[in-house]
Amino acid sequence: MTADTLTDVFEEHRPVLMGVAYRMLGRVADAEDVVQEAWLRWSGGDRGEVREPRGYLVRVTTRLAIDRLRQIRARGEIYVGPWLPEPYVTDFGSTAPDTAERAELTDSVSLAVLVVLESLSPLERAVFVLREAFGYPHAEIAAMLDRGEAAVRQLAGRARRHVDERRPRYEVDPAQRRDLTERFLAAAAEGDLEGLMSLLAPDVRLVSDGGGKATAALRVIVSPAKVGRFVVAVVHKREAELSYRFLEVNGGPAVLLLAAGELNSVVQLDVADGLVRAVHIIRNPDKLRSVPLG
Numbered sequence: 001m002t003a004d005t006l007t008d009v010f011e012e013h014r015p016v017l018m019g020v021a022y023r024m025l026g027r028v029a030d031a032e033d034v035v036q037e038a039w040l041r042w043s044g045g046d047r048g049e050v051r052e053p054r055g056y057l058v059r060v061t062t063r064l065a066i067d068r069l070r071q072i073r074a075r076g077e078i079y080v081g082p083w084l085p086e087p088y089v090t091d092f093g094s095t096a097p098d099t100a101e102r103a104e105l106t107d108s109v110s111l112a113v114l115v116v117l118e119s120l121s122p123l124e125r126a127v128f129v130l131r132e133a134f135g136y137p138h139a140e141i142a143a144m145l146d147r148g149e150a151a152v153r154q155l156a157g158r159a160r161r162h163v164d165e166r167r168p169r170y171e172v173d174p175a176q177r178r179d180l181t182e183r184f185l186a187a188a189a190e191g192d193l194e195g196l197m198s199l200l201a202p203d204v205r206l207v208s209d210g211g212g213k214a215t216a217a218l219r220v221i222v223s224p225a226k227v228g229r230f231v232v233a234v235v236h237k238r239e240a241e242l243s244y245r246f247l248e249v250n251g252g253p254a255v256l257l258l259a260a261g262e263l264n265s266v267v268q269l270d271v272a273d274g275l276v277r278a279v280h281i282i283r284n285p286d287k288l289r290s291v292p293l294g
Contacts, residue, residue: 006043009053017061023129024065026085026114028290034064059144062126069122080212082220084280085114086287087249087266108133109251111280112270116166120159127152128159170270170277177271178253188235193228200224201275211284263288
């Protein structure tokens, strides 16, 4: 291959590679580093036996992501307060040609699922991502990971059960989520606690990630009354200086809250049965750097 051809082939598959790396790591910067390392191996390695570039690149990216995840966990860092993934701007475009496939991709990159994936082992996570998000057969996953097919099936089953047991149920319809998000924001800005609480499910949870670097709730807040009071107190107090815009993040509509033109928070709601089931607020400035404002 010529240098131009190498670049074209890699760029064609970059969205898939970034999708794999981000789902494995839940961190945009780490995922970008992994994809860059995959490029270095692709451009500088021996490709004489590479018959299917996408499969080769996904295998390299997955293995690099497993190594990176093990390194992160080996550091044993203590995170201050609840942890949420970095917001990941999603635009599936032609990679999701139908509604069913888009729903699967959205589910696999949602904040709720990524939080659950954090509790899987690196191998379980890799198998889950390749199988559930990208539809690879067990035999191909086994070849990518140098594992037996039976072992991969066991990993896949264990990961699937773990995720199903812990993943909250929510709707992926973006129109419904946006409508509820707009009503949620309006009630909060008006200080309408009763109206806000009417939008919240009885078991609603609010997770606020400041990482010890921005003001945030240090514990998960549960119940309509407590969530409602918290949101009204925060938003209504600063409503005059806040502006917001919508952006698709992690497969669904999210709100970028700006204060004096600077990104203050990313807020996303999980919705089911016409009610808000979860409120995710990402305030850690390290996690907001990759979110575009334009």
